[in-house]
Amino acid sequence: MVAAIGSDSDKEGYDAIVDLTRVLNSSSSNPRDTQIRTRQILLSLFPPWLPPAFKVMFSRPVPGLSCQLNAWVTMLTCQWLMGPCKVNDVEVDGGCVGKGQGVLVERCRYLEETGCASVCLNSCKVPTQEFFAKDMGLPLTMTPNYEDFSCQFSFGLTPKPAASDEAFATPCFLQCPSKQRHWGDRCPGADMDAAQLV
Template sequence: MVVLLNLQGVGVGCPHPPLTPSPTMLTGHPHRRHTSGRWRRRSSGNFVLRCAIAEPSGEPAPLGQKTQYRDGFLEKVFMALFARKMKKHAASPTTTTASSAWNYDYDSFVDVSRRVMQGRSRLQQQQVVREVLLSMLPPGAPAQFRKLFPPTKWAAEFNAALTVPFFHWLVGPSEVVEVEVNGVKQRSGVHIKKCRYLENSGCVGMCVNMCKIPTQDFFTNEFGLPLTMNPNFEDMSCEMVYGQVPPPFDEDPVSKQPCYANLCSVANPSSSVCPKLQA
């Protein structure tokens, strides 16, 4: 998906050198250094994506504490791209969260997501995200993706490797892990240590309806590469498994998940299941 993104409005043809991820970022190795929080220019003139986490340990903050990030220019560009697309479907803000079309930080990006959720059913929220994802791609991209990445072990492992560096801005630090898919062990799993989107929203409904389900459906149905996402609501981690067909929603454990009563601004503590997960 990353390779096919149509980065509208980023300034195609600008004089900057090409952006290339370093080999260490593609490996997802947990012991290699990637915590400087900036795109840095190497002697070759290329930029290398570095982890933007700002915690002294280089790891997400413990549960109950908010992880601090240092977002650079490119991270904010991605935030603005998604936020501008989603803003078209969002309810009007009660306060101004961005002073210009490109001045978005992560909190304002999450705020737009929350406003998209307002007044919409679970399926309507998922449909909005699908439309936004499609709008980020050039015409014919899903068909081209199916040709480049048929549902093979190699395609699953390759997309897992790409997820680690390219989606750090969205979900935080992650690493490629070995998983078992249909009885075969392969490195097509991505372990997200503490999901930035879930941590900042504090909302089970947003995690499931605005991230998990639409992303699974997009890869599985649009791209033809099955993907299952398993969020852990106890520690806010998540496991992505490329190559694994996701279960029907009613059979997925997340369908019975209650709200974060102390974190979510729209939580219903009296309900045994997050209201946003109900039909």
């Protein structure tokens, strides 16, 4: 994150991640720039050969198993970032039920700590969905609930276009620190025209 942003935080641990995320979100020229930079950060977490190899060896030949595998890996490795979560069954493309292809984040720590719908959309939802679709070869839909801060990951479900995804129609939170510090009465990417976001 420091390399992508070009500066460091004076905070430590999880607080530093939240601080750097806010800087990334508020310093980008538009929401799409934040999404692209965040996807690059996600890619930097893996050896360069891994995503394309996974796509060829797993995603294409055994997509259902690949979705289950990614659900379990997400649940086991990302609780430090998102908080308690569990693998569950979800609807997937074609209207079928994908057994064990979902992850329910019970109360997203990342969303709660950042306190910003724009950060959720542009530094998590959109770039993560794109990372899985384009780099790992699996569709993923993330459905944040801004009422209770839960989030449903559905591996094997293609995301709706931004114009019809309810997450993009969410106004900025009243307590949003990005809005308060940088943008006056609005937060970039939270209540903008969906066409500007993707």
